[in-house]
Amino acid sequence: MLKTTFAIAFAVVGVLSLSACDVKKTQEGNITVPKVEVTKTKEGDITLPKYDVKTPDVSVGTTEKTVTVPTVTVTPAK
Secondary structure (H helix, E strand, O other): OOHHHHHHHHHHHHHHHHHEEEEEEOOOOOEOOEOOOOOOOOOOOEEEEEEEEEEEEEEEEEEOOOOOOOOOOOOOOO
């Protein structure tokens, strides 16, 4: 149960973090599969697509706060 909860939480965080990015494909991908008989007639060529990813600016800081904690009186059961 705990593993499932962590997996779901990780997936949600991943989706949210990727949805905040602006992704633009800058180059198409290409793959040429070699033809193979007894001897190779064509060399293989792979070109992966390129992407520009702009992530959002995140500013993280700290703030000091004073919290009033109530006093609790506990009486043991008899």
